[in-house]
Amino acid sequence: METMRAIAPEPRPATSETLATYYGTLLQHFGPQHWWPARTRLEVIVGAILTQNTSWRNVEVAVARLRRAGLLQHRALLNAPLSRLESCIRPAGYYRQKARTLKAFASFFEDQFGGSFHRLFHLPMGECRARLLSIKGFGPETADSVLLYAGKFPIFVVDAYTRRILSRHGLVPPDADYATTQAMVHQHLKPETKVYNEFHALLVETGKTYCRPQQPRCSSCPLRPFLPVAGPVLVAGSLANSPAWALAAEEAE
DNA sequence: TTCCAGTTGA
């Protein structure tokens, strides 16, 4: 390809109006997403672990195999041989790590809460989060997914899709970490479980369909009207003040 | 064959 230098979008201050507009636009475009797609709270947690760095399609296969094996109960996860868990969840990838994480959660849940979701989620949100993060294999996204989708706490889940979309739109810096990104959303979107649930799900759909890592489909994206003007983009030696860099990249395909 | 997506441990 010719010389082409894409500049990060002009950073814009995120406002409550901006976030509300993004949320409303995506909801209008995609409709309610009805997350989390699971039958029980334990199944939400199992799914949250299995979907780490993995597409949901593969997780569904693994969850179905666990269900068929009668392993969608924390006691069953506790008692089953590790190798049995591994073979069930193989389609979800990272199966050795994740089998251990499933075990780790099951012990945590039994030992500290007697297998009671009521007791686990009766804790204050911050305390519950800290306890979940103490489980080996639980990072911030997994913990927050459990808090939001199983515990119904008003906490926003940040993932790769969220960061990609928000940074391409200049609402967070390209290198914004998990906490920074989450704090921005918490600051500008009302702390309601239903809103955080839906917004995260809508961002995932947007990330998969339009805001892809390579060759983003900006021209048909519902958020296209809100893309910031990019910095100067150098294309084939000429300096042009173009629309947002992502659009420029798309047109350059 | 490359690409994608979280967490750990060094």
Next chain:
DNA sequence: TCAACGGGAA
């Protein structure tokens, strides 16, 4: 900060 962890889809 970065390799390792694994599979399925593009």
